[in-house]
Amino acid sequence: MPRRSAPTPPRRCRPRARPRGVASLILPSDVCWDAGGKVGVPLAPLPVPKVSPDAIQQAARVLRSGQPTLIVLAGTALREAPLADAHRIAAATDARLITPMSNARVSRGRGRFNVDRVPYSGDVARDKLAGIRNIILVGAPPPVTFFAYPGKSPRPYPEDAEIHVLARPEQDLAEALARLADELGAPMVSVPASVASRGIAKGAVTSEAVAQTLTALLPEQAIVVEESVSFGRAFYPGTVHAAPHDWLQLTGGAIGDGLPLATGAAVAAPGRRVVALQADGSGMYTLQSLWTMAREKLDVTVVILANRKYAILLGELAGVGANPGKTALDMLDIGNPDLDWVQLANGMGVEAARAEDMERFAELFSMANVRRGPFVIELVI
Structure with missing residues (x-):
């Protein structure tokens, strides 16, 4: 076959508006081994359009x-x-x-x-x-x-x-x-005074107790990655008075984003502790993120919320009036056999420990946030 002529070099381009999406560049295979090419000068970003x-x-x-x-x-x-x-x-x-x-x-x-x-x-x-x-x-x-x-x-x-x-x-x-x-001529307003922390919670593990302990112990300027799904309903409202932090979530309906999102946050913001509040079922979708955290020595505290079931789906079945049988219910059970997140984390090179009450959780959470590198806490619900 005749040799294919070299393609015209691609023109530099940039997104025309925000939010920016995925940019795809399609090139022939021989760019991998042929000589040539120059690194282009980045274009100045377009100004963000203003409202009328x-x-x-x-x-x-x-x-x-x-x-x-x-x-x-x-x-x-x-x-x-x-x-x-x-x-x-x-x-x-x-x-x-x-x-x-x-x-x-x-x-x-x-x-x-x-x-x-x-x-x-x-x-x-x-x-x-x-x-x-x-x-x-x-x-x-x-x-x-x-x-x-x-x-x-x-x-x-x-x-x-x-x-x-x-x-x-x-x-x-x-x-x-x-x-x-x-x-509107709206004057400046002051931030409402923060309520004094009630300290760490004690006793049984509940959503409200975890939120209380997070408020007491969250590091300054932490990045919280929340994929707590059903158990974490009290987390967001219950941490209003925690130390200043950024709260990150997936904006769609998929599950499994928490651990890779925490990995990316730790890479992007070295020096800030990342706290991942991760449901166990969705965490199994992206377990390999723990290996990346270990390899890159990322400062991430992962809290696995181990209820050993897809509780969110059980609630949705009830919401539509369904009466699931044993086969359907078994598909939403991840406790046969029980996942052992301490061993799973260790297998990925991450230290880990288990907590079954709030006192142990507070002890592990405090320790994890002052050490370097990742640590996994399996919080049994």
Whole structure:
């Protein structure tokens, strides 16, 4: 066959807007062995698009209407400075603030403004958002329940509520909130005083007890990676007064992201302790992340929440009115045989220990956070 002519070198390109997605470069095989090629100079990033004056004024009109209004924040609106501006707006207008249930990153803890999440339970979410007349979106989609249920709306807000868009995800969310606060003449507000820690919890392992101990012992500027699924419902609301930290989650519905997300966070932010709150069932999807943590000597404290079942799916079966038989229930049981996370972690080169009460958990958690490298705590529920 005739030799294929060399392709024209690809032109440098860059994403045209945020949020940036995956960029694919397709090249012939001989680039692996042929000589040639020059490293290009990176292009300057494109400026983040700003929202229009009309969008600011429309949101201000809605907020001045006196009708019950909900502001839904997502993306970069959940960083420290834009959250402060959002609270200025809420204080000046009596609007309510909320975020989707799952967010890529939230800046939170003592000295920072808190923001509630849309509850996981559709019924609880509908009760929480009852009476809302207007919803203003800031980098967020309209709220929706995580699963659909027979005879129930997937929208947790009233059917007659009006949706307004202040800013789309690719726009400058922080700048939009600051401009809206200024448009409303909203004065600066102080962060509410933190409640004194109740100290470490004692006794039986519960979601609330773990949250209490995390509040008492979480290191300053920690990165919390949360894939606690069903057991961890108390973790987010119960750690409002913990040391300042970032809270990371998967934003979709897959499971198994917690351990690789913690690995990436530790690589990206050396010097900050990463705490991974990991359900045992979803942790089995990406167990090999522990080996990477050991190989790279990453400062990660992994807390395995070992209830030895897919409890989230048991709850969802009940939610749709299903009556599963033994075969279906056996598929959601990961306790026959029991997983031994201490041995699993050791096999990946990570030190580990087991806790069956809150006193032992606090002891191990304190120790793990001051040592170098990864450590796994199997917390038996």
